[in-house]
Amino acid sequence: NAGVTQTPKFQVLKTGQSMTLQCAQDMNHEYMSWYRQDPGMGLRLIHYSVGAGITDQGEVPNGYNVSRSTTEDFPLRLLSAAPSQTSVYFCASSYNHRQGYSYEQYFGPGTRLTVT
Amino acid sequence: AQSVTQLDSQVPVFEEAPVELRCNYSSSVSVYLFWYVQYPNQGLQLLLKYLSGSTLVESINGFEAEFNKSQTSFHLRKPSVHISDTAEYFCAVSPTNFGNEKLTFGTGTRLTIIP
Numbered sequence: 337n338a339g340v341t342q343t344p345k346f347q348v349l350k351t352g353q354s355m356t357l358q359c360a361q362d363m364n365h366e367y368m369s370w371y372r373q374d375p376g377m378g379l380r381l382i383h384y385s386v387g388a389g390i391t392d393q394g395e396v397p398n399g400y401n402v403s404r405s406t407t408e409d410f411p412l413r414l415l416s417a418a419p420s421q422t423s424v425y426f427c428a429s430s431y432n433h434r435q436g437y438s439y440e441q442y443f444g445p446g447t448r449l450t451v452t
Numbered sequence: 453a454q455s456v457t458q459l460d461s462q463v464p465v466f467e468e469a470p471v472e473l474r475c476n477y478s479s480s481v482s483v484y485l486f487w488y489v490q491y492p493n494q495g496l497q498l499l500l501k502y503l504s505g506s507t508l509v510e511s512i513n514g515f516e517a518e519f520n521k522s523q524t525s526f527h528l529r530k531p532s533v534h535i536s537d538t539a540e541y542f543c544a545v546s547p548t549n550f551g552n553e554k555l556t557f558g559t560g561t562r563l564t565i566i567p
Contacts, residue, residue, distance in 0.1 A: 340495070367553055376461065378542060378557040379496075386553070394554075426495055430552055439484065439503060439552045443495035 337362050340444035342427050348450045349417040357412040357447050359427030367432040368410040369441070372396065372423040379426065385410055386432050417451045424448050454479040454545050458558035465533050466566045473528040473561045475517075475543030483545040484552065485526040487517055490540045490560075499541070501552075502526065513537075538565045 343358045361368065369384035381394030385404040399421060401413040410429075414421060428441040457476045465471045477483065484503050488496040500511040507519040517528045526543060543558040 369553075371557075376559055378456075378458075378559040379555075380557075381554070384553065428496075432553065439486075439501055440498045441496075441552055441555065443497070445495050 339363065340427055340429055340442050342425075342444035342447050344447060345445070346448050348452065349414070350452055351417060351419060353417050355414050355417065357414075357425055357427075357449070359410045359412065359444060360408050361410075361427075361429040361442070362408065363429060363442065364407060364435075365429035365431055365442070366407060366435055368404070368427065368429045369394070370400070370402065370410070370412045371426045371428065372421075373426060373446075374423050382412065382425075414449075419451045422449060422451045454481075454483060454547065454556040456543050456545055456556055456558035458543055458561050460561050461559065462562045462564065464564045464566055467535060468532045470531050471529065471533050471537075471563065473541050473543075473563065475526045475528065475558060477524050477526065477543070477545050479524075479545060479547070482548040484548055485517075485519060486544040486546070486552070486555070487511075487515070487526070487528050488542045488544060488557075490542065492539070496542065499528075533563070533565050535565050535567065537563060539563060 340361045366387040370382040371379040383402040385391045425447045427444040430441045455478045486501045487499040489499045490496045502519045510516045540560045544555045
């Protein structure tokens with residue numbers, strides 16, 4: 337298993353540009369989520385999905401969109417990048433309540449995004 | 453809503469010395485508790501978790517954490533640290549009715565081992 341994969345690893349955007357961060361998992365996990373990690377603030381939940389076709393907002397959703405058309409993929413879209421979105425983004429996945437919790441989230445390696 | 457406080461942002465420790473990383477939480481509902489570790493330039497990995505039962509939980513690499521309900525704490529300890537323990541450690545909680553979903557993380561503690 338490849339686990340949770342994220343692309344790209346690094347990205348530099350100009351203010352106002354849009355882009356999509358890709359996340360995929362091959363563990364048949366129904367629960368997937370996106371976090372951003374900022375110095376001194378830990379990880380904050382952006383959006384999450386409990387299964388294909390179902391998404392919901394986390395703690396800091398503004399400026400981000402998600403969709404979940406398949407179990408495997410959970411892309412994060414930045415609509416109009418701002419310097420405040422400079423951060424490291426992590427995707428994570430796990431079994432959900434219907435699958436039987438494993439009580440562990442599996443994290444991808446992260447995408448480091450800089451917005452100038 | 454839940455919140456997690458990790459008061460120590462950085463902890464330097466000499467190799468083979470003991471260490472304690474502190475974690476306190478606040479929640480109006482029952483929670484599960486987790487410690488995740490992030491090695492340099494990597495994603496987070498689960499280190500250990502408390503779900504129920506014995507309040508002392510252990511990891512495979514010698515860390516342990518004790519759930520103290522009255523003090524709402526879940527401190528992480530290791531009796532003798534190694535250079536390879538250099539990493540950032542995150543305490544996290546999740547409401548029990550959400551399993552391990554909807555994690556709320558602390559701000560992290562960077563553990564630096566001094567040779």
